[in-house]
Amino acid sequence: MTTVAQMTRDELREMIETTVEQKLLELLGDPDEGLPIRKAIRERLLRQREAVASGERGEPFEDVIRRLGLE
Structure with missing residues (x-):
């Protein structure tokens, strides 16, 4: 087991x-749980889930900070 x-x-x-x-x-739970979703939204969410699972996590936090000039 790895320690911190x-x-x-x-x-x-x-x-x-x-x-x-x-x-x-x-x-907080999911306030939309149980509600129907449009097909296009479902497909987009599935693509996003696949992207995250494959290691694509979007823009790194540090890059956002630099881009916004918040350093």
């Missing part, structure tokens, strides 16, 4: 992101 001290910065960030996302879903 053994993790890379990216591994730690990923673990924290996953934990925060899980907790938010647990606390």
